[in-house]
Amino acid sequence: MAISIKINKTQHSRIHKVDFENIQFGTIFSDHMFRVDYSDGEWKNPQILPYGDILLAPSLSALHYGQSIFEGMKAFKDQNGKAQLFRPVENIERMNLSAKRMAMPELPEEIFIEGLKQLVKIDEQWIPTKIGSALYLRPFMFATDDYVGVRPSKNFTFIIFTCPVNSYYPKPINVIVEEKYVRAFNGGVGFVKAAGNYGASMLPTFEAQQKGYDQIIWTDGREHEYVEESGTTNLFFVIGDTVLTPNIDGTILQGITRKSCIQVLKDRGFKVEERKISMKEIAEAYDKGILKDAFGTGTAAIIAKIAGINYKGKDLILPPVEEREVSNLLYNTLGGIYTSQVEDKFGWIMKI
Ligand SMILES: Cc1ncc(COP(=O)(O)O)c(C=O)c1O
The missing domain is CATH 3.20.10.10 (D-amino Acid Aminotransferase, subunit A, domain 2)
Structure with a gap:
C-alpha cells in the first residue's frame, strides 16, 4: 500500500545553532516531526511538519490514565554519508505489542516505516557522524480523548520526532x-x-x-x-x-x-x-x-x-x-x- 504523506517543511531550520560536538542526550530536536492521528477506527492524515508544540485538552486521557507508549531507535550514516536505520521492523512489532497490552490501536507497519524514512530523509543533515553518536528517533502514541473516566480512548495520536545524540553513558x-x-x-x-x-x-x-x-x-x-x-x-x-x-x-x-x-x-x-x-x-x-x-x-x-x-x-x-x-x-x-x-x-x- 502506498502511503501518501503531506509534507510541510519549516522555513526556519535551526541546524546552524547546534554545536554537534557538545550535545547533551535528549535536549536538541531536529527540524521536523511525523504525525498521524487515529479516529473512527482508522489512522488518518499522515503528515510531516515542523517540530513544535502541540495543543492538548486538560482532560486528555493519556495524561490521567497513562494510555501512552513509545519506542526508541536510531538512524546512522553509512561510510558514504547515506542515512540508514537499524532493525526498524523490530520496533514497530514491539510497539504494536505495547499497543495491544495497553488497549491501543496497532499502527500499520507501512505507515511507521514510510513516515520514519521520509522524516529521517528530510532531516538527514541532523544525523551526526562522530563515533558513538546518532540521530535518536522517538516514536510514541498516546490517547487523546477529552474524557474523564477509565476506559480505552477512541482517539490517538502517533508522532515521531528525532534528536541528534552522543553516547548515553560516557563512562562505565x-x-x-x-x-x-x-x-x-x-x-x-x-x-x-x-x-x-x-x-x-x-x-x-x-x-x-x-x-x-x-x-x-x-x-x-x-x-x-x-x-x-x-x-x-x-x-x-x-x-x-x-x-x-x-x-x-x-x-x-x-x-x-x-x-x-x-x-x-x-x-x-x-x-x-x-x-x-x-x-x-x-x-x-x-x-x-x-x-x-x-x-x-x-x-x-x-x-x-x-x-x-x-x-x-x-x-x-x-x-x-x-x-x-x-x-x-x-x-x-x-x-x-x-x-x-x-x-x-x-x-x-x-x-x-
Ligand atoms: C526497560 C528497558 N529495557 C531494555 C531496553 C533495551 O531495549 P532496546 O535494545 O530495544 O533499546 C530498553 C530500551 O528501549 C528499556 O526501556
Whole structure:
C-alpha cells in the first residue's frame, strides 16, 4: 500500500545553532516531526511538519490514565554519508505489542516505516557522524480523548520526532541491586514500553543516584533474588566462558540490542544462556574470580559497561573495561554494523 504523506517543511531550520560536538542526550530536536492521528477506527492524515508544540485538552486521557507508549531507535550514516536505520521492523512489532497490552490501536507497519524514512530523509543533515553518536528517533502514541473516566480512548495520536545524540553513558557505570522497589510483575506491563513503567522507576533510580550509583539492577518482585534489567538496558554477565542474560519471561523488555547481541555472540561461537540468573550466582562467581564482564544493552547506551555492582552492601568490582572480551566485541561489532564499517551479515540495516 502506498502511503501518501503531506509534507510541510519549516522555513526556519535551526541546524546552524547546534554545536554537534557538545550535545547533551535528549535536549536538541531536529527540524521536523511525523504525525498521524487515529479516529473512527482508522489512522488518518499522515503528515510531516515542523517540530513544535502541540495543543492538548486538560482532560486528555493519556495524561490521567497513562494510555501512552513509545519506542526508541536510531538512524546512522553509512561510510558514504547515506542515512540508514537499524532493525526498524523490530520496533514497530514491539510497539504494536505495547499497543495491544495497553488497549491501543496497532499502527500499520507501512505507515511507521514510510513516515520514519521520509522524516529521517528530510532531516538527514541532523544525523551526526562522530563515533558513538546518532540521530535518536522517538516514536510514541498516546490517547487523546477529552474524557474523564477509565476506559480505552477512541482517539490517538502517533508522532515521531528525532534528536541528534552522543553516547548515553560516557563512562562505565556503577549499579546497585534493588531489593525494596519492584519494576514489574508477571501479568503486568513490564514487557512493553508503557510510559508509566518509566514514571514508576524514577524514585527508586533517584534514590540510588543519591547513594552515588548511576543505575539500579531490578530484581524479581517475589524474592528480589533474580536479576531482571537495569534502567533502559537489558543485562548480560560473563561467568567463566559462558555469557548469561535473563530470559524474556513477561517482566522484562525484549530489547532489540539484546536480541542482536545474542545473535552476534552465537555466530562467533560463544556459549550464551538465556535463563533465570540469581544475584547469589553472580556474587559466588565474583568470589571465585570468574565474573569477567557485566554490561547493559540498549538502543540509547548501546553497550553500557558496568564498573561495579553493589549487592547487599558489598561492591563487586569488575575487571578493567579494556580487558573485557565480550562487551568490547559487541560494542565494536554493533557500532560497526550501525555505520556499515562492519559487514551487515544478518541483514539488519534498512537503507533510506
Ligand atoms: C526497560 C528497558 N529495557 C531494555 C531496553 C533495551 O531495549 P532496546 O535494545 O530495544 O533499546 C530498553 C530500551 O528501549 C528499556 O526501556
